[in-house]
Amino acid sequence: MDLFLQFLANGLVTGTFYALSALGLTLIFGLMRVVNFAHGEFYMLGGVLGWFVTAHLGLDFFSGLVLVAVVMAGFGWLVDRVLIERVRGQGEEPGILLTIGLSIFLANTALLLAGTAPQKIAGPLPNAPVFLGPVVLTEMRIFAVAVCAALILGAHLLIKKTKLGRAMRATFQDPMAAQLAGIKTARVYASTFALGSVLAASSGMLLGAIYSAQVTVGGIVSLKAFVVVILGGMGSFAGAIVGGLLLGVAEAFWGGYVSTGMVDIIGFIIVILTLIFKPYGLFSARAERA
Amino acid sequence: MSQVQSFPAPLLSVHGLEKTFGGLKAVQAMNFEVKPGEIFGLIGPNGAGKTTCFNLITGFYTPSAGRVMFQGEDITGRKPYAIAQKGLVRSFQKTNVLKSLTVFENILAGHYLAARQSLLDTFFPRAHVRLAEQAARDSAAQIVETMGLAKRLNTPAHVLSCGELRLLEVGVALAAKPTLLMLDEPAAGLNSQEALAFGETLKQLRRTQVQSIVIVEHNMGLVMGICDRLVVMNFGQKLAEGTPTQVQGNPQVVEAYLGKARA
Amino acid sequence: MKLERNSLLILAALAAVFPLLVTDQYLLHIGIMVLFYAVLASSLNLIVGYVGEFSLGHTAFLGLGAYTAAILSTRYGLPMWATVPLAGLLSAGLGSLIGAITLRLQGPYFVIITLAFAEVLRIIANNWVGVTNGPMGIAGIAQPDILASASTLFAKRFYFYIALAIAGVALYLAYRFVYSNTGRAAVTVRENRYVAQSVGIQPFAYAMRAFVLGAFLAGLAGGFYAHYISFVGADVFRFSFMATMIIMVLIGGKGTLLGPLVGALLVTLMEEYLREAQELRMSIFGLIVMLVVLFLPKGLMGFLTLRRERRGDQGDAPGCTPHVQAQGGAA
Numbered sequence: 005m006d007l008f009l010q011f012l013a014n015g016l017v018t019g020t021f022y023a024l025s026a027l028g029l030t031l032i033f034g035l036m037r038v039v040n041f042a043h044g045e046f047y048m049l050g051g052v053l054g055w056f057v058t059a060h061l062g063l064d065f066f067s068g069l070v071l072v073a074v075v076m077a078g079f080g081w082l083v084d085r086v087l088i089e090r091v092r093g094q095g096e097e098p099g100i101l102l103t104i105g106l107s108i109f110l111a112n113t114a115l116l117l118a119g120t121a122p123q124k125i126a127g128p129l130p131n132a133p134v135f136l137g138p139v140v141l142t143e144m145r146i147f148a149v150a151v152c153a154a155l156i157l158g159a160h161l162l163i164k165k166t167k168l169g170r171a172m173r174a175t176f177q178d179p180m181a182a183q184l185a186g187i188k189t190a191r192v193y194a195s196t197f198a199l200g201s202v203l204a205a206s207s208g209m210l211l212g213a214i215y216s217a218q219v220t221v222g223g224i225v226s227l228k229a230f231v232v233v234i235l236g237g238m239g240s241f242a243g244a245i246v247g248g249l250l251l252g253v254a255e256a257f258w259g260g261y262v263s264t265g266m267v268d269i270i271g272f273i274i275v276i277l278t279l280i281f282k283p284y285g286l287f288s289a290r291a292e293r294a
Numbered sequence: 295m296s297q298v299q300s301f302p303a304p305l306l307s308v309h310g311l312e313k314t315f316g317g318l319k320a321v322q323a324m325n326f327e328v329k330p331g332e333i334f335g336l337i338g339p340n341g342a343g344k345t346t347c348f349n350l351i352t353g354f355y356t357p358s359a360g361r362v363m364f365q366g367e368d369i370t371g372r373k374p375y376a377i378a379q380k381g382l383v384r385s386f387q388k389t390n391v392l393k394s395l396t397v398f399e400n401i402l403a404g405h406y407l408a409a410r411q412s413l414l415d416t417f418f419p420r421a422h423v424r425l426a427e428q429a430a431r432d433s434a435a436q437i438v439e440t441m442g443l444a445k446r447l448n449t450p451a452h453v454l455s456c457g458e459l460r461l462l463e464v465g466v467a468l469a470a471k472p473t474l475l476m477l478d479e480p481a482a483g484l485n486s487q488e489a490l491a492f493g494e495t496l497k498q499l500r501r502t503q504v505q506s507i508v509i510v511e512h513n514m515g516l517v518m519g520i521c522d523r524l525v526v527m528n529f530g531q532k533l534a535e536g537t538p539t540q541v542q543g544n545p546q547v548v549e550a551y552l553g554k555a556r557a
Numbered sequence: 558m559k560l561e562r563n564s565l566l567i568l569a570a571l572a573a574v575f576p577l578l579v580t581d582q583y584l585l586h587i588g589i590m591v592l593f594y595a596v597l598a599s600s601l602n603l604i605v606g607y608v609g610e611f612s613l614g615h616t617a618f619l620g621l622g623a624y625t626a627a628i629l630s631t632r633y634g635l636p637m638w639a640t641v642p643l644a645g646l647l648s649a650g651l652g653s654l655i656g657a658i659t660l661r662l663q664g665p666y667f668v669i670i671t672l673a674f675a676e677v678l679r680i681i682a683n684n685w686v687g688v689t690n691g692p693m694g695i696a697g698i699a700q701p702d703i704l705a706s707a708s709t710l711f712a713k714r715f716y717f718y719i720a721l722a723i724a725g726v727a728l729y730l731a732y733r734f735v736y737s738n739t740g741r742a743a744v745t746v747r748e749n750r751y752v753a754q755s756v757g758i759q760p761f762a763y764a765m766r767a768f769v770l771g772a773f774l775a776g777l778a779g780g781f782y783a784h785y786i787s788f789v790g791a792d793v794f795r796f797s798f799m800a801t802m803i804i805m806v807l808i809g810g811k812g813t814l815l816g817p818l819v820g821a822l823l824v825t826l827m828e829e830y831l832r833e834a835q836e837l838r839m840s841i842f843g844l845i846v847m848l849v850v851l852f853l854p855k856g857l858m859g860f861l862t863l864r865r866e867r868r869g870d871q872g873d874a875p876g877c878t879p880h881v882q883a884q885g886g887a888a
Contacts, residue, residue, distance in 0.1 A: 033665070037665075039664075039665040039668065087847065087851070090851055091850065091851070095664075096664045096665055096668075097611055098850050098854065100611055100665070100668055101611075101803070101807065101846060101850045102846075102847055102850045102851070104800065104803065104846060105842075105843045105844070105845070105846025105847035105850065106843065106847060107843070108800055108839055108840075108842055108843030108846065109840055109842075109843025109844055109846075109847065110843070111839075111843075112836045112837075112838075112839035112840040112842075112843065113836075113840045113843075115836040116836045116837060116840065223796060227672070227673075227676065230669050234666075234669065263684075265683075265684045266680055266681075266684050268676070268680055269676075269677055269680045269681070272673040272674075272676050272677045272680075273677065275669065275670070275673050276658070276670055276673050276674065276677070279662055279666055279669070279670045280658055280661075352755070354751075354754075373754075373759070374754035374755060375753075375754045375757050375758055375759045375760075378754065378755055378756055378757035379757045383755060383756065383757075384755050385755070386751060386752070386755070390749060390751055390752050391749070391752065392744070392745060392748035392749055392752060393748065393749075394748065395744070395748065399741075402741065403741050403742075403744065403745045403756070404756045405738075406738060406741065406742050406745065406756050406757055406758050407756070407757045409738035409741075410738060411737065411738050411739065413739070413766070415737075416733060416734060416737045416738075416739040416740075417729075417730055417733045417734070418733075419733070419737070423737075426738075427738070430738075466752065466756065467755065467756070469756065470755075470756040470757055
């Protein structure tokens with residue numbers, strides 16, 4: 005029973021991290037409908053830049069995080085204006101190819117510059133164990149879960165309550181009408197993409213402080229983020245949380261009780277089953293294709 | 295099931311056709327018959343349910359109730375391709391062609407049924423495949439000629455004008471060698487002169503290529519000029535049925551539809 | 558059609574004399590890799606170009622083919638002329654299974670589910686030690702008997718002609734497919750599902766044929782690869798293989814028969830040229846992909862045909878308003 009609780013706790017924590025690392029994709033893929041295969045590389049850039057600004061520029065974790073966020077906002081904005089803008093409205097395929105190209109480019113350029121070795125980002129809290137009854141966690145993990153909840157809440161409020169959020173929803177629903185209503189849609193697209201990049205990179209830096217920042221992590225992060233976003237039914241933050249937790253817990257139990265070797269297979273099997281039986285995600289209210 | 299009958303049996307008959315979308319009745323209690331050799335019009339104000347009717351008959355929607363009989367066979371709820379294979383072929387309201395292919399390629403693609411082949415024949419074609427292929431090409435060239443698109447034979451569809459696209463759509467449908475051709479607003483976007491010429495083309499087709507034509511159209515000049523009989527729809531129901539003259543004289547129709555159009 | 562057939566025949570003739578003129582084993586090796594990638598890119602092109610959906614899971618078929626040949630050869634002692642066709646058939650079987658599931662989905666869903674299948678196979682290959690030998694891979698795949706006492710130059714030439722034969726088979730089948738009623742039906746489905754159904758085509762059946770043919774050819778390529786390299790590991794399922802295939806199809810031009818061949822030639826040569834600098838090579842690849850998507854969206858072949866069309870057909874009407882959406886409900 006204690007083991008069960010420990011697996012559950014581990015799964016929930018990992019699941020929160022999955023949700024966190026998928027937030028950016030929820031915006032960019034779920035709402036903007038850009039199938040961003042470079043998402044994992046944005047996450048990776050967050051980790052690697054975070055390591056660079058803390059280890060080499062000597063910033064503390066939080067000022068480092070702010071700096072990384074600013075840099076990645078600019079980067080995301082540029083990517084949207086220079087690349088994505090040119091293929092907008094041409095269906096998904098050019099976007100898919102463009103971001104695959106971008107992901108190959110970013111991953112390998114980062115490899116050239118930073119090497120393959122995992123780098124440790126100094127976190128703001130020690131990795132001291134915390135005992136909650138029979139369950140052991142670290143302070144840093146609990147902190148990360150809290151930050152994750154804050155980020156998700158913040159992003160949710162931004163979309164639902166602010167002017168930019170309203171402009172976003174209008175633009176993604178009907179760009180033509182939004183434009184006629186005086187919304188500068190080009191700016192909305194770029195802002196959303198920038199925000200998505202910031203979310204991806206922040207999660208990369210935060211989780212880099214728990215695990216490590218590694219250049220080669222992009223591919224697997226992208227895949228898991230897609231699993232989470234699809235499970236969550238695309239574009240819903242609440243869905244992404246549930247999707248992340250589901251994946252995390254399923255992996256924890258599979259790893260704990262069945263086999264540690266094939267843990268990664270769980271996510272893919274879940275995504276295949278989801279797409280076969282509920283192509284619009286587990287929690288989507290949308291009618292299925294007739 | 296098709297038995298020989300001494301009276302001209304209807305080619306298409308629709309009995310009590312009904313479609314509900316989430317409680318809303320888009321089409322209800324539709325009954326009509328299309329006889330061999332007829333050009334049959336389906337008219338009515340926007341939103342009257344004409345296109346829904348088309349989709350129900352051709353299998354793109356499944357009817358909530360009612361029956362569709364084609365050549366004496368019940369085709370209700372069959373898949374669109376299966377219905378097309380029986381000889382009932384439709385065109386679409388919005389421009390629907392294979393955009394990146396040329397005019398000739400579009401019409402050749404429409405010959406799918408005539409040139410159908412086994413998988414073995416795909417990879418190791420025997421003589422009869424080549425004959426069928428040649429026949430399809432000849433027929434395609436013929437249809438391009440009939441539709442007056444000969445000058446545009448090798449032009450990609452996406453650069454055609456609206457009028458030419460309409461002709462091409464009909465050409466693609468013809469290529470499937472239908473017994474009954476169903477056209478959904480084929481003259482939309484044509485000017486009155488083009489529409490007139492288009493009507494003449496349709497009349498010719500009826501005699502030479504297909505048995506009957508069902509047409510949904512807003513261009514009243516065209517409809518009244520070519521249709522033998524009409525059904526007028528309003529709010530998903532049949533309002534009137536008869537020859538163009540009869541329908542034009544019907545006060546209900548004038549009020550619901552023609553009156554508005556004339557005002 | 559004529560142009561493409563004649564170009565293919567000329568290319569085949571050139572390839573057939575190449576080993577007679579060349580004695581450099583390194584050049585022969587590059588020639589073999591070009592042919593191998595030509596088969597692979599052509600097979601992916603059948604899906605990308607003729608189903609019109611982007612598969613990121615094509616390595617599943619390459620990998621299954623390679624493992625099939627490796628296992629049949631090392632464990633059951635089957636000769637190469639049997640293992641390679643069997644590899645193709647088994648991949649085609651997997652293709653019909655995966656196709657039956659994935660071809661119901663479109664756009665990003667198709668992309669991700671195909672990718673998920675390839676990943677599942679990769680993880681299985683890495684962990685099912687009893688069959689695949691796990692992360693160690695399967696080494697020492699048998700060479701044909703004829704090579705037992707032959708020189709290495711002879712061996713290279715031998716493999717070159719085997720690769721050429723497989724490429725010949727692949728392109729013959731692809732050519733027949735593309736220029737048949739079956740291929741036309743697949744293109745009709747790709748261009749417009751509604752029109753396809755209205756002229757009597759069952760969309761799923763034709764997407765499936767292109768998909769399974771693509772899987773079969775990728776399986777053949779995988780079987781060949783296993784014997785030629787004489788080693789198979791879970792790396793055959795890796796995404797970098799996938800990326801290479803995509804780039805070849807894109808650069809050459811999807812939906813044409815010559816495009817993937819041109820792409821295979823260019824990319825293999827470039828890979829060899831940048832061999833020393835692995836990361837730099839991949840960086841440049843990434844850049845090229847982006848540039849091609851932005852500036853050469855139809856690839857080199859598309860670019861050439863576009864120019865020809867423009868020359869032949871000037872002063873066209875601006876066209877009708879592009880309404881691509883169909884109003885039909887159920888598909």
